[in-house]
Amino acid sequence: MKPYKNKINRIRSFALSLIFIGVVIMYAGIFFRKYEIIMLIFMALGVLCIVASTITYAWIGAISTRAAQVVCPECGGLTKIVGRVDMCGHCREPLTMDPLLEGKEFDESYNKPSKSRSNKNSTSH
Numbered sequence: 106m107k108p109y110k111n112k113i114n115r116i117r118s119f120a121l122s123l124i125f126i127g128v129v130i131m132y133a134g135i136f137f138r139k140y141e142i143i144m145l146i147f148m149a150l151g152v153l154c155i156v157a158s159t160i161t162y163a164w165i166g167a168i169s170t171r172a173a174q175v176v177c178p179e180c181g182g183l184t185k186i187v188g189r190v191d192m193c194g195h196c197r198e199p200l201t202m203d204p205l206l207e208g209k210e211f212d213e214s215y216n217k218p219s220k221s222r223s224n225k226n227s228t229s230h
């Protein structure tokens with residue numbers, strides 16, 4: 106398992122977990138319905154989480170339009186690259202947009218645009 110995830114996928118799972126957290130908080134608020142203030146606080150927190158998640162989703166949309174869509178050389182799937190380097194959303198192959206960075210040691214983990222899977226666990230430091 107590679108330690109890094111595709112940026113868009115990472116943000117998306119964060120937004121999704123925010124929704125779950127919001128729902129759980131609101132659900133917890135129901136147990137305090139005898140204490141109106143506590144219940145209201147829980148509800149407000151839950152709504153806040155969901156609003157934050159919505160904002161995050163909008164943010165992902167904004168990122169996605171700017172992201173370059175490429176075909177991953179490793180798995181052949183379509184994926185989106187955010188920034189100069191990113192991971193494939195399907196197989197987590199490191200991909201770079203900048204040809205200057207190919208083969209260069211600009212970051213320990215991103216420095217290998219290699220197409221081989223053999224060096225899965227070897228990140229040279």
Ligand SMILES: [Zn+2]
Nearest residue numbers: 177180193196
């Ligand atoms: Zn891939």
